[in-house]
Amino acid sequence: MLVLGLETSTAAASVALVDGDGLLGEMFFNTGRHVSRQILSLISLLLKQTGVEFEDLEGIAVALGPGSFTGLRVGVATAKALSHASGKPLAGVPTLDALALNAAGVTGLICPVVVARREEVYTALYRWQEGRLCRLIPYQAVTPASWVGYLASYNEPVYFLGDGVQPFEESWESLKEKAVFLPPENSFPRAAHIARLGRERLSRGERDDIFQLKPLYLRPPAAVYKEL
Amino acid sequence: MSSIILAIETSCDETAAAVVEDGVKVLANIIASQDIHRRYGGVVPEIASRRHLENIGPVVQEALDQARISPAGVDAIAATYGPGLVGSLLVGLSYAKGLAFALKKPFIGVHHLVGHIYAGFLEYPELPLPAVCLVASGGHTSLFYLVSHEERYLLGSTRDDAAGEAFDKVARALGLGYPGGPELEKLARNGDPQAIHFPRAWLEEDSLDFSFSGLKTAVANYLRQRKEAGLEINLSDVAASFQEAVVDVLVGKTLKAALKNMAKSILAVGGVASNRYFRFSLKRSAREAGIPVFIPHPVYCTDNAAMIGCAAYYQYLRGQFSSLDLDAAPGLPLEVL
Numbered sequence A: 001m002l003v004l005g006l007e008t009s010t011a012a013a014s015v016a017l018v019d020g021d022g023l024l025g026e027m028f029f030n031t032g033r034h035v036s037r038q039i040l041s042l043i044s045l046l047l048k049q050t051g052v053e054f055e056d057l058e059g060i061a062v063a064l065g066p067g068s069f070t071g072l073r074v075g076v077a078t079a080k081a082l083s084h085a086s087g088k089p090l091a092g093v094p095t096l097d098a099l100a101l102n103a104a105g106v107t108g109l110i111c112p113v114v115v116a117r118r119e120e121v122y123t124a125l126y127r128w129q130e131g132r133l134c135r136l137i138p139y140q141a142v143t144p145a146s147w148v149g150y151l152a153s154y155n156e157p158v159y160f161l162g163d164g165v166q167p168f169e170e171s172w173e174s175l176k177e178k179a180v181f182l183p184p185e186n187s188f189p190r191a192a193h194i195a196r197l198g199r200e201r202l203s204r205g206e207r208d209d210i211f212q213l214k215p216l217y218l219r220p221p222a223a224v225y226k227e228l
Numbered sequence B: 001m002s003s004i005i006l007a008i009e010t011s012c013d014e015t016a017a018a019v020v021e022d023g024v025k026v027l028a029n030i031i032a033s034q035d036i037h038r039r040y041g042g043v044v045p046e047i048a049s050r051r052h053l054e055n056i057g058p059v060v061q062e063a064l065d066q067a068r069i070s071p072a073g074v075d076a077i078a079a080t081y082g083p084g085l086v087g088s089l090l091v092g093l094s095y096a097k098g099l100a101f102a103l104k105k106p107f108i109g110v111h112h113l114v115g116h117i118y119a120g121f122l123e124y125p126e127l128p129l130p131a132v133c134l135v136a137s138g139g140h141t142s143l144f145y146l147v148s149h150e151e152r153y154l155l156g157s158t159r160d161d162a163a164g165e166a167f168d169k170v171a172r173a174l175g176l177g178y179p180g181g182p183e184l185e186k187l188a189r190n191g192d193p194q195a196i197h198f199p200r201a202w203l204e205e206d207s208l209d210f211s212f213s214g215l216k217t218a219v220a221n222y223l224r225q226r227k228e229a230g231l232e233i234n235l236s237d238v239a240a241s242f243q244e245a246v247v248d249v250l251v252g253k254t255l256k257a258a259l260k261n262m263a264k265s266i267l268a269v270g271g272v273a274s275n276r277y278f279r280f281s282l283k284r285s286a287r288e289a290g291i292p293v294f295i296p297h298p299v300y301c302t303d304n305a306a307m308i309g310c311a312a313y314y315q316y317l318r319g320q321f322s323s324l325d326l327d328a329a330p331g332l333p334l335e336v337l
């Protein structure tokens, strides 16, 4: 199954093409350019370089967040439109699941952290078990201080990764030798993982309704916040 | 051969899609309004963006269904790219570009104000040029000189509040709901427009610019003074007198621009052009001056996608297509059009 993946939930943007279990091509840019300016050019170039026609695609996968609201709007709107125009099935994939896959294979806890505004991070907790990623808790937005307090209750190494590692390093380091940091290349979710996880869903027959699909914002708009 | 354009407009809080044939035949014009903003007394950008992302697919599909056309049957896809709220613009723009990419059809980015102007050509494709066009809405108040479909000039703009914005703010001061324009207009119908004299900002002798913030302050001062003095306030009279002051300036400056430039016709568009008292006043004054006036149906005055489809049609005829790298331009200047 030939699936196109779109990832635009952080400052970086990437697109990838998977065919069955294999990765045919992937492009990643972390240049701070506006995602809406480059996303279709990236898809176009990816298809050209892999010799695949848009018509040949069998599905589209898109990162649902949590992450940058603007990035998610561009990615999800683009993916919905591609699916709407072509009738190809669409699968949304939580960004933190894809990010956690960057740490596949480690022994211990996997903790992706993505910067959120208001000095918080979007996060969840995973474990790599029997060749699969298992999520242990719901996706959430938390302050690093309260989050490390919770993580300290685990007696095993925590592998941190994501663009929320560096800005809040002091918090994570309070876990002392239990905190393990992955190299910076692993800081961003990759479209290859979005495409792979999306393909898994699509091949199970799960497709999202393009008229119902929403990003995982994890937070109400600020105006609603004030009301609560 | 006819050309069918699918157009999308999401610059503020209306999710709109239309199918327009040859720039004049509206095969579908779907508008999903977001009533949720009423309770906040104004448009909340993050809420608007989220609603657009939920509405856009169904709205586009409804437009296609109503036009009885498949996505592959359209000749080009158009969308507003600015000015407007960035999050709102990005949803419609990304959707339109995605459709164009998948369908391998040309994409046309449209300036929101050019869209408003073309609401006029949608209904009156033969309106005599050169024309003077007033665009008056909640976000803009500008006068343009339209020479041809390729050539137009900005004659003047508001220096502070837009006319529609003044309506909304005064409506709020009078305790009316949001959006205030239509509510205030209703209230003004039972009032005396001459009851209170509010100031008109005509600015410098030859200026075609506008200013409405002084008027807004004058209304607020009037209300406060009456209240402090324990005097009764006739809200209908306040509404009517305020409306009279705004319309006076809008009509006066539009007429002045038309006479000064020897325009063959006058066009008025934008949400404020759906105000009945304004329509009546402009028509009356223009008739006296002997200049024909064109004001589109109210549904084409407020934000809609049919006007974007019409503007896109003239760009389509000129082969003026946009790159799929086109980004949203929230602060797109008026001079660019």
Ligand SMILES: [Zn+2]
Binding pocket: B112, B116, B137, B139, B302, B303
């Ligand atoms: Zn408008």
